[in-house]
Amino acid sequence: MxxxxxxxxxxxxxxxxxxxxxxxxxxxxxxxxxxxxxxxxxxxxxxxxxxxxxxxxxxxxxxxxxxxxxxxxxxxxxxxxxxxxxxxxxxxxxxxxxxxxxxxxxxYAIDLAAFTTRGRALAKVRQNTARARREGVTVTELAQGEGEDPELSAIDAAWLRDKGRHVKELRFLIGERGGPGASWRRTFVARREGRTIGYISYSPAYGARSGWLYDLTRRRPDSPVGTVELINLTALTRFQSEGAGWLHLGLTPxxxxxxxxxxxxxxxxxxxxxxxxxxxxxxxxPARSQEAFKLKWDPQVxxxxxxxxxxxxxxxxxxxxxxxxxxx
The missing domain is CATH 3.40.630 (Aminopeptidase)
Structure with missing residues (x-):
């Protein structure tokens, strides 16, 4: 049917x-x-x-x-x-x-049971997240129902403008804020001096490597270096503590x-x-920059x-x- x-x-x-x-x-x-x-x-x-x-x-x-x-x-x-x-x-x-x-x-996928920030592979992540913290960036998870915050829509618009007129937001291959899957999705936001400067949403991942999918990521063009890494590290650590198996970083065309x-x-x-x-x-x-970001997390798969x-x-x-x- x-x-x-x-x-x-x-x-x-x-x-x-x-x-x-x-x-x-x-x-x-x-x-x-x-x-x-x-x-x-x-x-x-x-x-x-x-x-x-x-x-x-x-x-x-x-x-x-x-x-x-x-x-x-x-x-x-x-x-x-x-x-x-x-x-x-x-x-x-x-x-x-x-x-x-x-x-x-x-x-790309990270085995959360094996993940650690120690060692040479995660040196760039450690460096960038420390820099974001020094500049006053904090990360929290939104409560259910807060994913439609107008401030997040403003970040989406600023993100696309900064990418240039030739870059369009993918659809059909990435998630969304709101929509039929909203109640299952989790969103972590970065703030600095009371202003929301970026977010990442995560969707459930099913199957043999169940866990979470790093789905939609956006930040303001003027956000400090390391903002996205700090959001993802905060979420990853939360998922680890909850016993999730894998964090999937998604397709890079x-x-x-x-x-x-x-x-x-x-x-x-x-x-x-x-x-x-x-x-x-x-x-x-931007395949090269997306691939470099994902490899930075030393994915096992x-x-x-x-x-x-x-x-x-x-x-x-x-x-x-x-x-x-x-x-x-």
């Missing part, structure tokens, strides 16, 4: 049970449509762009039902399908049905690309295009993520994927 862009009440529970994907919670984003299996054992998250459908992740369903759910979805939605943020385990399902599958970036990650079903043309974007596409997405294209890669399919995610 395909639904309008309003999640069903049980969608969050379906994701909790079946989304073995560090970013799976993002399937609850505002404007994301859901196709629910006829037996209610899973869902597929997607958006539409004309005659094209953009799917997020693979089928969120028990392994035994994933192939049938995908087939049912393809029959129900008369649109050419492109899929973003597939994991390596999804490749056989899509390649076996004639999709071209290419790496589009990498995702065009980062960590390697030829050995592309399966036999990969399009060589698309691999070249993605490689050029990784090398020269700073106006499209770095995994490739993929895009899949029904019937092979076409310029229109690539364009629609970029537009749907606001990468261009």
């Amino acid at each position: 395909t639904t309008p862009a309003v999640p069903r009440a049980d969608a969050a529970e379906t994701l909790r049970r079946h989304a073995d994907h560090p970013s799976g919670f993002l399937a609850l984003n505002s404007g994301t449509r859901h196709h629910h299996g006829g037996d209610d054992r899973g869902l597929i998250a997607y958006t539409l762009r004309g005659r094209h459908a953009i799917q997020f992740g693979g089928p969120f369903a028990p392994p035994a039902h994933r192939a049938a759910l995908l087939a049912e979805f393809r029959a129900a939605v008369p649109a050419r399908l492109t899929v973003a943020q597939l994991r390596a385990a999804d490749i056989p399902l899509y390649a076996g049905q004639g999709f071209a599958v290419n790496q589009i970036g990498s995702t 065009f980062a960590g690309l390697a030829a050995e990650h592309d399966p036999p079903a990969a399009s060589r043309t698309l691999a070249r295009v993605v490689g050029l974007l990784a090398e020269h596409g700073r106006a499209v997405y 770095i995994e490739p993520e993929y895009a899949a294209f029904e019937g092979g890669v076409s310029p229109t399919a690539v364009w629609n994927l970029m537009r749907a995610t606001r990468a261009i």
Whole structure:
């Protein structure tokens, strides 16, 4: 059953049970449509762009039902399908049905049981957080329901203005403040001299590496160096104390690309295009700075993520994927 862009009440529970994907919670984003299996054992998250459908992740369903759910979805939605943020385990399902599958970036994860700020790897984090503290930055977690603070909206606007007119905020691949998933999300804010200067929101992460997803991060352009690191360290320490397993840092498009990650079903043309974007596409997405920030935390797991294209890669399919995610 395909639904309008309003999640069903049980969608969050379906994701909790079946989304073995560090970013799976993002399937609850505002404007994301859901196709629910006829037996209610899973869902597929997607958006539409004309005659094209953009799917997020693979089928969120028990392994035994994933192939049938995908087939049912393809029959129900008369649109050419492109899929973003597939994991390596999804490749056989899509390649076996004639999709071209290419790496589009990498995702990063911190094992909270092993994390420590000691040692050389975290030296930059220690240095930056100490600097932020010296300049009077403090961090607190917002109470439930405070995520729609107008001050946070002002930070969003200032952040985008500072990035320049060519940079647009991604959607569909990142979270949001408010929306259907608001009650599950946690937000930590930085303040200085009584003024809110930045925030990070975190979403639940389900599956084999359950924990939290570092989701949406924003800061004022004039915030002290180390503000974002101090917010994240504060949240990470809180999650550790609560016994959470992992902190996922999310997908960075065009980062960590390697030829050995592309399966036999990969399009060589698309691999070249993605490689050029990784090398020269700073106006499209700041992949290098995002990757450097994530590596600063010494993640224990770095995994490739993929895009899949029904019937092979076409310029229109690539364009629609970029537009749907606001990468261009």
